[in-house]
Amino acid sequence: MVIPHRIAEEFRQNLLNWGRNNLINYPWRKNRTPYRVLVAEILLHRTRAEQVVPLYNSLLSKCPNIFSLAAMDIEELRRLLRSAGLRWRVDLMHRMARMIVDEYGGRIPERKEDLMELPGVSEYIASAVMCFAYGHPEPLLDTNTVRIAGRVFDIEIKDSSRRSKKMRELMRSLLDIEKPDIFNYAMIDFGKKVCRKRDPDCIICPLQICSYRRRFAGTLVKK
DNA sequence: ATCCAGAGGA
DNA sequence: TCCTCGGGAT
Numbered sequence: 001m002v003i004p005h006r007i008a009e010e011f012r013q014n015l016l017n018w019g020r021n022n023l024i025n026y027p028w029r030k031n032r033t034p035y036r037v038l039v040a041e042i043l044l045h046r047t048r049a050e051q052v053v054p055l056y057n058s059l060l061s062k063c064p065n066i067f068s069l070a071a072m073d074i075e076e077l078r079r080l081l082r083s084a085g086l087r088w089r090v091d092l093m094h095r096m097a098r099m100i101v102d103e104y105g106g107r108i109p110e111r112k113e114d115l116m117e118l119p120g121v122s123e124y125i126a127s128a129v130m131c132f133a134y135g136h137p138e139p140l141l142d143t144n145t146v147r148i149a150g151r152v153f154d155i156e157i158k159d160s161s162r163r164s165k166k167m168r169e170l171m172r173s174l175l176d177i178e179k180p181d182i183f184n185y186a187m188i189d190f191g192k193k194v195c196r197k198r199d200p201d202c203i204i205c206p207l208q209i210c211s212y213r214r215r216f217a218g219t220l221v222k223k
Numbered sequence: 224a225t226c227c228a229g230a231g232g233a
Numbered sequence: 234t235c236c237t238c239g240g241g242a243t
Contacts, residue, residue, distance in 0.1 A: 044228040085239030122230050142228045
């Protein structure tokens, strides 16, 4: 699935323009050190962002850097993050912190291959750190961004599409090379606020080339 | 009941 | 290329 350059550019500019006034101001978007981005992305793993905010703040006050996280008592860490569920994720995060201290002297790797060697870190979290912390133009495939691409370009989306290489190349062709972080934030927030999974707000959608919109509008008229 | 800024294991 | 993990919000 190749998107014509002009269509991709139009999509890119429309999305960036929407993001200009609609990006959400999460705490992990303010001071984007590699450690803070990494911790946030792990907490955001299959967990709603609004639910992560208080946990992220309390975790960072307890563990302001990778060394304090690696030295943190595992039981205390489990208690701190209990309400987020996915308890095994806490153990992976702790193992990850110790590995970064032991093998990288406490510096978060800047190579994607190195990041993906860390426990609990795979394609998405590695790409997020590369983009948001280090400024590299990596596309992000998550539940929001894949859904948007599927609707806008009329591609059938399965749960496995997040790991699809073709979908990744499509997302890369849409990505804004100059502002990859803003583009990815805009994609995530647009998927959350407008192009929602349930009840998408097609009325205010600034993107004009979506086939899903036409189908949805049709059902609205019938009603 | 369904879904959530996915990753690990089979 | 399947499936499971998890508490919490809607």
